[in-house]
Amino acid sequence: MVDVSRNPLNDLAGLGDYLREQRQSHRLSLRQLSELAGISNPYLSQIERGLKRPSAEILQQLAKGLEVSAETLYVKAGILDEHHADEKPTTSVRDAIAADPKLTDRQRATLLDVYESFVGTETER
Amino acid sequence: MVDVSRNPLNDLAGLGDYLREQRQSHRLSLRQLSELAGISNPYLSQIERGLKRPSAEILQQLAKGLEVSAETLYVKAGILDEHHADEKPTTSVRDAIAADPKLTDRQRATLLDVYESFVGTETER
DNA sequence: GCATTCTGCTAACTAGAGCAAGCACAATGG
DNA sequence: CCATTGTGCTTGCTCTAGTTAGCAGAATGC
Numbered sequence: 001m002v003d004v005s006r007n008p009l010n011d012l013a014g015l016g017d018y019l020r021e022q023r024q025s026h027r028l029s030l031r032q033l034s035e036l037a038g039i040s041n042p043y044l045s046q047i048e049r050g051l052k053r054p055s056a057e058i059l060q061q062l063a064k065g066l067e068v069s070a071e072t073l074y075v076k077a078g079i080l081d082e083h084h085a086d087e088k089p090t091t092s093v094r095d096a097i098a099a100d101p102k103l104t105d106r107q108r109a110t111l112l113d114v115y116e117s118f119v120g121t122e123t124e125r
Numbered sequence: 126m127v128d129v130s131r132n133p134l135n136d137l138a139g140l141g142d143y144l145r146e147q148r149q150s151h152r153l154s155l156r157q158l159s160e161l162a163g164i165s166n167p168y169l170s171q172i173e174r175g176l177k178r179p180s181a182e183i184l185q186q187l188a189k190g191l192e193v194s195a196e197t198l199y200v201k202a203g204i205l206d207e208h209h210a211d212e213k214p215t216t217s218v219r220d221a222i223a224a225d226p227k228l229t230d231r232q233r234a235t236l237l238d239v240y241e242s243f244v245g246t247e248t249e250r
Numbered sequence: 251g252c253a254t255t256c257t258g259c260t261a262a263c264t265a266g267a268g269c270a271a272g273c274a275c276a277a278t279g280g
Numbered sequence: 281c282c283a284t285t286g287t288g289c290t291t292g293c294t295c296t297a298g299t300t301a302g303c304a305g306a307a308t309g310c
Contacts, residue, residue: 020230021229021230021233022223024230024234025222025223025230025233025234025237026223027237055180055181056180056181056199056202056204057204060204066223067220067223068223068224070204070205070206071205074181074199074205077181079181079182079185079195080195080196080199081195092221092225093218093221093222093225093228093236095221096217096218096220096221096222097218097221100217100218100244102243102244103218103243103244104243107243110239111218111236111239111240111243114235114236114239115236118227118228118229118232118236119225119227119228
């Protein structure tokens with residue numbers, strides 16, 4: 001029976017939206033990511049629009065292409081509970097900026113400012 | 126295409142054997158476990174004999190019925206790496222931005238733009 | 251002896267994941 | 281002005297996960 005309507009967190013539309021965000025923020029076209037993940041581009045399109053429900057295998061390949069953990073996608077897809085520490089060690093943006101040697105101090109400060117303006121100054125988590 | 130022949134660790138026969146062991150050590154019949162997991166008994170039979178390849182949803186329900194963690198079954202099924210070891214040290218600013226759930230995709234794109242303008246390079250892969 | 255009621259398995263079907271082919275629309279640029 | 285190349289999307293198909301119905305054998309009891 002498989003229970004199509006699982007918990008509210010993970011409707012397939014949510015997964016699709018997340019995947020599309022990730023793809024776009026990585027500057028990848030449908031075809032580019034589909035090739036990276038070894039799947040067809042129409043299918044990826046359908047996944048992102050919430051029309052199809054990708055298997056774990058597909059999610060795994062997408063995760064690789066997007067450089068995110070498979071667990072993250074599994075959670076979004078509702079086949080894994082958040083269980084152990086959501087996104088855990090994924091270095092925070094703040095830390096990554098602070099540690100980046102390619103940035104000058106001024107650039108670092110600027111970048112942090114922009115980031116703070118987006119997510120709010122405080123460490124709200 | 127989904128790649129039928131994955132790594133040697135997780136042939137579906139191995140998964141089936143494991144499931145059958147677990148079921149028997151729990152003193153459950155095919156029908157009992159299939160009912161617990163909410164799937165049909167012939168299908169469970171086929172899974173255990175390695176004839177069918179269960180989806181993550183099914184594995185999840187079986188895990189519940191057998192009182193083992195879903196992760197364990199996922200690993201056996203080859204859709205999760207052994208305790209995941211987070212194959213990436215991921216400390217690049219790009220990755221951190223891409224992975225940050227607190228950003229909207231627009232913000233993510235903007236932030237990436239700013240960062241790219243600082244460090245130049247666009248084709249890091 | 252023959253009904254039950256277990257056990258696991260086979261057969262035949264349905265639904266939907268995932269595919270290749272191809273369309274419509276923009277943006278380039280010869 | 282049309283050819284090319286990029287974007288995402290639609291159509292129609294194949295293949296297989298997962299179904300229901302039902303079979304064969306072993307263990308009970310009448």
